[in-house]
Amino acid sequence: MSIGHTFLGLLESGPRHGYDLKKTFDDRFGHARPLHYGQVYATLSRLLKDGLVELDGVEPGEGPERKRYAVTSAGVSDVELWLASAEKPEPYLQNTLYTKVILALLTGRSAADLLDVQRAEHLRLMRELTRRKAGGDLADNLICDHALFHLDADLRWLELTAARLDDLRRQVRA
Amino acid sequence: MTGQPLLEADGLHKAFGPTKALDGASIAIRAGEIVAIMGPSGSGKSTLLHCLAGIVRPDSGHVRYQGAEISAMTDGERSALRRTQFGFVFQFGQLVPELTCLENIALPLRMEGVRRREAEARAAEWLDRLHLADVGRKRPGEVSGGQGQRVAVARALVTRPQAVFADEPTGALDSLNGERVMRLLTEAARETGAAVVLVTHEARVAGYSDREIVVRDGRTRDIAREMEEAL
Ligand SMILES: Nc1ncnc2c1ncn2[C@@H]1O[C@H](COP(=O)(O)OP(=O)(O)OP(=O)(O)O)[C@@H](O)[C@H]1O
Ligand SMILES: [Mg+2]
DSSP states (O other), X not given: OOHHHHHHHHHTTSOEEHHHHHHHHIIIIITTOOOOHHHHHHHHHHHHHTTSEEEEEEOSSSSGGGEEEEEOXXXXXXXXXXXXXXXXXXXXXSOHHXXXXXXXXXXXXXXXXXXXXXXXXXXXHHHHHHHHHHHSOHHHHHHHHHHHHHHHHHHHHHHHHHHTHXXXXXXXXX | OOXXXXXXXXXXXXXXXXXXXXXXXXXXXXXXXXXEXXXXXXXXXXXXXXXXXXSSOOSEEEEEETTEEGGXXXXXXXXXXXXXXXXXXOSSOOSOTTSOHHHXXXXXXXXXXOOHHHHHHHHHHHHHHTTOGGGTTSOGGGSOHHHHHXXXXXXXXXXXXXXXXXXXXXXXXXXXXXXHHHHHHHHHHHHHTOEEEEEXXXXXXXXXXXXXXXXXXXXXXXXXXXXXXXX
């Protein structure tokens, strides 16, 4: 995720301190993985250097907490460009599960067991996310659903693979 | 597992002609828990559910409800058990097309001998609870698939059963409606203390369960439990 672009977007509603930016970012986008202060100030100083933000005022005293940042018009254009451009889809072609299945088949181990164990582990996480949705607001639901659909895709692949194991075993070991 | 399970199947075999639908399936359901039955198409999920619910008689093996052997019951006892202790939600086609949705929900109560006024008043409470207030007077053919499934959920729970059997309850619905049905079904079951036996091949639906049992070639596996025991 681009922290810089996200900061620029958050600054569009008005100048903020670094601490305030971090807190808003964590609340909205952090999902239990808060930013480090180091990341926050490194990002801000890069944006400053590139002319995408400027200092809106420095209060007297010491330390980074005294600085307020405002987005520049170059910064606004930058967010706009980011939002308008498509994200590159993950190719998903380097996959540990795939490697494990093929290796199990190659070595005469049970790929079916491996798939069953993985399914149980995926379902455990899916239950946790489903529970979290019940207690959360709509934004919470949105991010949990994103995770749930991806886990669901993994599981469908696992099912399909399980159904093809006999054919796969013949081909892999041929 | 401590205490007597609500419902228990042990070593079930069931063949349809040459097809072994169940080949030694076992499962135990505790009171109030939500258990997903998963597995590929044709693996025996629905047959297992039908055996648990006393709809299909296994060729061999035991099914016990609160410790009582279901296959030892008379047909009358078994259908009374289904009517008073169990509720059912299927993929579709379970509502009586000639009755309004309200009358459909009231039907299981009417069959128990509850008077019309009382039965429909209780059915109306379920309409509200499942956000269906405006479809009560419509017939099943006049409501959406999602609404129809919520009517089916209300009908399954109106008698306050001990166990609800749901076979692909969201199979014909899109994601949003499937989610609404699952939320309402599981919330209502938790509130009334009903156990739910949920057959599904969709992981996102199984996400609403407490645990899953996998059926493959007519045999059951409790993989999460095996993993725990292996630790
Ligand atoms: N009434 C029946 N007559 C003949 N064969 C049957 C009958 N019911 C089930 N079978 C067979 O028994 C096997 C198990 O069927 P079952 O309906 O239990 O599978 P399932 O896991 O529910 O599949 P699906 O996910 O497709 O609903 C299948 O091979 C099926 O064709
Ligand atoms: Mg079925």
